[in-house]
Amino acid sequence: MSITQNLTISISSxxxxxxxxxxxxSRNQLSLNAKSVSxxxxxxxxxxxxxxxxxxxxxxxxxxxxxxxxxxxxxxxRKSAHLLKxxxxxxxSLGIGDTTEPIPEVITSALAKKSHALSTLEGYSGYGAExxxxxxxxxxxxxxxxxxxxxxxxxFVSDGAKCDISRLQIVFGSNVKMAVQDPSYPAYVDSxxxxxxxxxxxxxxxxxxxxxxxxxxxxxxFFPDLSSLSRPDIIFFCSPNNPTGAAATREQLVQLxxxxxxxxxxxxxxxxxxxxxxxxxxxxxxxxxxxxKQLLFSDGFPxxxxxxxxxxxxxxxxSNISQAGGLAxxxxxxxxxxxxxxxxxxxxxxxxxxxxxxxxxKVYGGKSAPYVWVHFPGxxxxxxxxxxxxxxxxxxxxxxxxxxxxxxxxxxxxxxxRENVLEACRRFKxxxx
Amino acid sequence: MSITQNLTISISSxxxxxxxxxxxxSRNQLSLNAKSVSxxxxxxxxxxxxxxxxxxxxxxxxxxxxxxxxxxxxxxxRKSAHLLKxxxxxxxSLGIGDTTEPIPEVITSALAKKSHALSTLEGYSGYGAExxxxxxxxxxxxxxxxxxxxxxxxxFVSDGAKCDISRLQIVFGSNVKMAVQDPSYPAYVDSxxxxxxxxxxxxxxxxxxxxxxxxxxxxxxFFPDLSSLSRPDIIFFCSPNNPTGAAATREQLVQLxxxxxxxxxxxxxxxxxxxxxxxxxxxxxxxxxxxxKQLLFSDGFPxxxxxxxxxxxxxxxxSNISQAGGLAxxxxxxxxxxxxxxxxxxxxxxxxxxxxxxxxxKVYGGKSAPYVWVHFPGxxxxxxxxxxxxxxxxxxxxxxxxxxxxxxxxxxxxxxxRENVLEACRRFKxxxx
Numbered sequence: 001m002s003i004t005q006n007l008t009i010s011i012s013s014x015x016x017x018x019x020x021x022x023x024x025x026s027r028n029q030l031s032l033n034a035k036s037v038s039x040x041x042x043x044x045x046x047x048x049x050x051x052x053x054x055x056x057x058x059x060x061x062x063x064x065x066x067x068x069x070x071x072x073x074x075x076x077x078r079k080s081a082h083l084l085k086x087x088x089x090x091x092x093s094l095g096i097g098d099t100t101e102p103i104p105e106v107i108t109s110a111l112a113k114k115s116h117a118l119s120t121l122e123g124y125s126g127y128g129a130e131x132x133x134x135x136x137x138x139x140x141x142x143x144x145x146x147x148x149x150x151x152x153x154x155x156f157v158s159d160g161a162k163c164d165i166s167r168l169q170i171v172f173g174s175n176v177k178m179a180v181q182d183p184s185y186p187a188y189v190d191s192x193x194x195x196x197x198x199x200x201x202x203x204x205x206x207x208x209x210x211x212x213x214x215x216x217x218x219x220x221x222f223f224p225d226l227s228s229l230s231r232p233d234i235i236f237f238c239s240p241n242n243p244t245g246a247a248a249t250r251e252q253l254v255q256l257x258x259x260x261x262x263x264x265x266x267x268x269x270x271x272x273x274x275x276x277x278x279x280x281x282x283x284x285x286x287x288x289x290x291x292x293k294q295l296l297f298s299d300g301f302p303x304x305x306x307x308x309x310x311x312x313x314x315x316x317x318x319s320n321i322s323q324a325g326g327l328a329x330x331x332x333x334x335x336x337x338x339x340x341x342x343x344x345x346x347x348x349x350x351x352x353x354x355x356x357x358x359x360x361x362k363v364y365g366g367k368s369a370p371y372v373w374v375h376f377p378g379x380x381x382x383x384x385x386x387x388x389x390x391x392x393x394x395x396x397x398x399x400x401x402x403x404x405x406x407x408x409x410x411x412x413x414x415x416x417x418r419e420n421v422l423e424a425c426r427r428f429k430x431x432x433x
Numbered sequence: 434m435s436i437t438q439n440l441t442i443s444i445s446s447x448x449x450x451x452x453x454x455x456x457x458x459s460r461n462q463l464s465l466n467a468k469s470v471s472x473x474x475x476x477x478x479x480x481x482x483x484x485x486x487x488x489x490x491x492x493x494x495x496x497x498x499x500x501x502x503x504x505x506x507x508x509x510x511r512k513s514a515h516l517l518k519x520x521x522x523x524x525x526s527l528g529i530g531d532t533t534e535p536i537p538e539v540i541t542s543a544l545a546k547k548s549h550a551l552s553t554l555e556g557y558s559g560y561g562a563e564x565x566x567x568x569x570x571x572x573x574x575x576x577x578x579x580x581x582x583x584x585x586x587x588x589f590v591s592d593g594a595k596c597d598i599s600r601l602q603i604v605f606g607s608n609v610k611m612a613v614q615d616p617s618y619p620a621y622v623d624s625x626x627x628x629x630x631x632x633x634x635x636x637x638x639x640x641x642x643x644x645x646x647x648x649x650x651x652x653x654x655f656f657p658d659l660s661s662l663s664r665p666d667i668i669f670f671c672s673p674n675n676p677t678g679a680a681a682t683r684e685q686l687v688q689l690x691x692x693x694x695x696x697x698x699x700x701x702x703x704x705x706x707x708x709x710x711x712x713x714x715x716x717x718x719x720x721x722x723x724x725x726k727q728l729l730f731s732d733g734f735p736x737x738x739x740x741x742x743x744x745x746x747x748x749x750x751x752s753n754i755s756q757a758g759g760l761a762x763x764x765x766x767x768x769x770x771x772x773x774x775x776x777x778x779x780x781x782x783x784x785x786x787x788x789x790x791x792x793x794x795k796v797y798g799g800k801s802a803p804y805v806w807v808h809f810p811g812x813x814x815x816x817x818x819x820x821x822x823x824x825x826x827x828x829x830x831x832x833x834x835x836x837x838x839x840x841x842x843x844x845x846x847x848x849x850x851r852e853n854v855l856e857a858c859r860r861f862k863x864x865x866x
Contacts, residue, residue, distance in 0.1 A: 052727045056697025057666040059730035060606030063739045073563075073745055098559040103551045111548035111754060118717070119541035126531040126715040126848075130506075159592055159718075159749070166603075166747035170627060173493030174607070190746045194603060233490040264489025282559040283753035284551070285592075294485045297492035306496045312506055313623045314599035316592070319752045320716035321544060415559075 062196045065208070071186045071401040072096045078386075079395050086393065092424045094352075095395035097242070097371065097413045099280040100420075101344060103325075104337030107279060110328030114321045128320055130312045132157025132288070136323050139330040140288050144273075150290060154304065156311055157326070159318045160287040161274040162187050165236075167314060168272070168289070169195045171306045172234055179212035179232035179265075181224065183243055183399060183406030188236045206404040215405045218364065218375070222246030226255060231263045243402045243411040244373045245365015266295065266303065277345075277370070277415075278338050279329045286322040345370045348421045349414035355425040356412075359432045370414035373399070377408055384410050392427035495629045498641070504619045504834040505529045511819075512828050519826065525857045527785075528828035530675070530804065530846045532713040533853075534777060536758075537770030540712060543761030547754045561753055563745045565590025565721070569756050572763040573721050577706075583723060587737070589744055590759070592751045593720040594707040595620050598669075600747060601705070601722070602628045604739045605667055612645035612665035612698075614657065616676055616832060616839030621669045639837040648838045651797065651808070655679030659688060664696045676835045676844040677806045678798015699728065699736065710778075710803070710848075711771050712762045719755040778803045781854045782847035788858040789845075792865045803847035806832070810841055817843050825860035 068074060075095050083091065102108075117123025131137065137155040158164045165187050172178075174196035180188045192198055192211060199209025207213050212232050214224030222244050237256060240247040248256070260267040274287030291304040318326075328334045353366040362375040376384045381398035388396055388410070397413070399406030414421065501507060508528050516524065535541075550556025564570065570588040591597045598620050605611075607629035613621045625631055625644060632642025640646050645665050647657030655677050670689060673680040681689070693700040707720030724737040751759075761767045786799040795808040809817045814831035821829055821843070830846070832839030847854065 052729050054697075054729040054731065054733060055666075055699050056664075056731050057605070057609060057699050059732050059734050059739065060604060060608070062606055063604065063742065064734075066742065096560065100557070100559065102553055102557040105552040108548050108552035111551070112545040115541050115544035115548055115754070115758075118536045118544070118713075119538045120535055121850075124533070124535040124713070126533065126713070127529065128716050159752070162749050163747060170599075170603070171493060171496065172490070173495055174629065175493070176490060187746060194743070194746065196607065231489075233488075264487075266488050266490050280551075280557070280559070283561050283750075285749060285752045296485050296487040298487065298489050299492055300487060301492050301497075306492065309496065309499065310627070313620060313627065314596060316595050316718060317716075319592070319718045319755050321548070321754050322752050325548075417554075 062194050065193050065198065065200055066190060067201050075395065075397060082389055089393040091393045091395060092416065092420045093395040094413045094416055094424055095397045098415055099277060099282050100416050101280060101341055103280040104341065106333045106337050107325050107328045111321055111325040114324035125320055128317045130315055130317045131308065132317060133323050136327050139327055143330045150292065154290050154292050156289045156291065156307065157318050157323060158287045158289055159285040160276065161272040164272045164287060164289040166191045167310050168307065170314065171310050176233035177210055177212065178234040178236060179214055179229060180236045181216050181238060181241060182213035182404060183402030184238060185242045186402060213403060213405065216241065216244060216246065217405060223248055223252045226259045232265050235260060235265050235267045237267060240368035242369065243371050243397065243399065243406065245367065245369040245371040247368040275326055275329060278342065280341060284322050284325060286318050286326045345414050348416060348418065351421055351425055352412050352414055355428055359429065372412040372414065374410050374412060375408065376410060379408060381407055381410055391431050394424045394427060495627050498626050498631065498633055499623060500634050508828065508830060515822055522826040524826045524828060525849065525853045526828040527846045527849055527857055528830045531848055532710060532715050533849050534713060534774055536713040537774065539766045539770050540758050540761045544754055544758040547757035558753055561750045563748055563750045564741065565750060566756050569760050572760055576763045583725065587723050587725050589722045589724065589740065590751050590756060591720045591722055592718040593709065594705040597705045597720060597722040599624045600743050601740065603747065604743050609666035610643055610645065611667040611669060612647055612662060613669045614649050614671060614674060615646035615837060616835030617671060618675045619835060622836065646836060646838065649674065649677060649679065650838060656681055656685045659692045665698055668693060668698050668700045670700060673801035675802065676804050676830065676832065676839065678800065678802040678804040680801035708759055708762060711775065713774060717755045717758060719751050719759045778847050781849060781851065784854055784858055785845050785847055788861055792862065805845040805847065807843050807845060808841065809843060812841060814840055814843055824864050827857045827860060
């Protein structure tokens with residue numbers, strides 16, 4: 001059928017429960033409508049490998065502004081290439097901040113229990129509230145924000161902080177100007193670019209136009225010089241910071257709040273957070289965002305109402321199994337177990353800090369966050385990354401991946417099994433002795 | 434502290450594993466940095482209930498264009514109000530298409546097994562690929578798209594179709610024109626409005642400017658008159674349709690593909706789908722989207738590359754537990770078990786169709802999808818919804834919630850326990866006898 005030769009069909013379903021994927025039902029003896037099934041199936045015919053279908057749809061110009069790959073997939077790509085070159089290398093990854101230690105059993109038992117319950121009439125539940133289940137919202141509010149006036153319905157349970165950052169950017173839209181720590185986690189800048197808040201990437205300064213990069217470096221104690229900033233609408237401020245590990249002091253936070261109030265900015269009287277690192281939930285996916293009802297746009301409309309609308313339209317709630325696990329995390333036993341895991345990573349952090357210290361490097365972070373921010377003054381951070389990988393088979397993260405302010409630094413993550421962290425440190429000592 | 438009185442603080446974390454939520458660590462004997470913790474905590478002080486913080490940030494004008502509430506939350510609101518009025522009423526919900534039957538045990542066992550494994554060294558996994566785990570991508574490709582030239586890496590595993598629709602809209606951005614069946618699932622239109630693809634809502638015709646509404650009604654066999662459409666960039670075409678339940682014929686699909694090729698439109702040589710209804714995963718959250726590599730924007734850039742970038746930047750992959758369940762769904766035993774559940778809902782559908790038939794209503798759908806589309810000619814569908822709720826305590830969905838083309842119809846969903854479906858039908862017979 002020539003007219004369909006280049007096209008795979010197309011049934012945008014989301015709600016075509018019985019038929020959409022054609023072959024499932026065509027194999028299916030209980031098939032509801034075998035006739036329609038074969039119809040669906042025939043429209044799509046095998047494509048030739050070379051065939052492309054060039055549409056007349058213009059590419060979204062904001063997507064075209066993005067630079068290179070998203071940082072962590074790029075690192076994964078280089079790691080794979082390294083493995084091809086050295087198939088027998090025992091690679092140790094201290095790159096992406098991925099947890100490595102098992103989830104405490106008190107928490108996985110709750111996950112398994114909920115899983116089993118889903119096969120019973122009493123235990124089954126379908127769609128939950130997009131904003132999360134009430135007991136979990138309540139447990140988050142009372143565990144993390146007692147006495148702060150945060151109510152249960154200010155808490156929006158999500159599948160993770162990165163996802164919520166994007167949903168927040170959708171709420172804000174294209175006509176806002178954001179400020180971001182430099183260096184910082186790449187998702188802030190990239191989601192801003194995607195939403196059309198920025199101009200083009202300016203190669204000379206390695207910055208996007210119309211973003212305020214708040215430089216954070218050893219000279220300013222990793223807290224930006226606010227007096228030099230032009231007025232931003234949205235301030236993404238992450239403390240303790242990723243990648244530098246720096247935590248703002250009380251005085252610094254007071255300054256920041258005053259700056260935001262003077263400028264009518266949303267600092268983020270919104271907090272995005274996740275269970276990823278506390279509970280080892282990086283793969284289980286569970287987080288939350290706090291949007292107080294009192295926060296209003298300039299026309300008086302509540303930010304939380306728009307966020308809620310986005311959550312309802314663009315999201316369907318976190319997995320009910322993950323939410324059951326989140327609730328177990330916040331039980332007394334769960335909290336105790338999480339403290340144990342955090343203590344373990346903290347010991348890893350100390351080992352890495354001590355290693356670089358002893359080798360004469362200036363090391364930052366590593367106190368309030370499991371990231372060690374190592375200074376290589378005057379060096380290109382991708383070069384340092386490559387040298388470390390080439391000579392020690394250890395994956396780190398180049399600082400410039402977090403913004404131009406990260407140039408000359410490398411982030412070493414403390415997530416890893418103890419023997420791997422020790423082995424990586426032995427190799428660092430060999431390389432830099 | 435007056436300057437912070439109105440503000441809750443603000444630590445946008447996503448990657449501040451140890452400290453961000455201030456109170457967790459301040460209670461925490463293993464706290465990593467008690468000093469910083471107390472600093473974080475003090476900045477936020479209790480808010481007065483009345484206090485609002487009006488920023489100078491303009492509200493995103495696209496959010497302001499949206500109409501009323503998103504359909505299903507609005508129905509939930511009316512259901513709650515009804516319960517307040519009739520506290521003793523036994524409400525039956527045939528409204529939102531939510532599954533009610535337990536998940537087959539062969540599938541929940543896999544969910545529980547993965548949950549338990551996460552507490553072991555060998556079984557633990559952290560961040561997975563944003564695009565989904567390879568075995569699941571492969572199983573989806575071979576189960577649903579054999580012999581169609583769809584490769585494993587054309588499959589993007591997600592947390593559900595609604596979420597992927599929004600991610601697709603982010604890819605397309607604001608400078609495209611979309612076409613959508615009228616009536617259709619509200620997420621297509623709403624996500625288009627949110628992304629700035631549309632003009633204002635035009636009350637007289639109940640449509641947004643710059644969307645092509647493809648009217649589907651009994652007169653045209655629920656397939657749009659393509660000759661009357663102006664050129665769209667993106668065509669969302671859902672077959673079998675929600676809410677009408679209509680499945681396009683082979684001839685109709687051929688027409689649609691020809692129309693898309695003539696216009697260089699993306700029909701959606703992309704398919705969004707989910708495990709929600711097949712496997713009762715509405716709460717577990719698992720779906721997928723197929724974006725063939727061969728599909729290109731007008732400048733030759735592959736759509737799949739931009740989609741991948743969005744998936745990596747705005748999403749962190751579906752829960753690893755849910756993915757383990759998805760894999761079990763696609764095993765021979767899982768497929769057989771799912772067929773049993775689908776058969777059960779199909780019987781429900783027949784009961785509802787027969788009931789309205791016997792009462793003299795014109796009924797559509799109910800063959801290829803578990804939705805029964807009942808015609809109430811000349812009546813306002815919210816009025817019909819209200820009358821049914823008021824007099825029978827059964828929740829349905831008003832057709833106009835799916836677009837102006839749904840006016841005069843009510844959607845009755847066949848998801849429900851058998852005795853509830855039977856009881857609802859008894860009440861319908863009482864009301865319309």
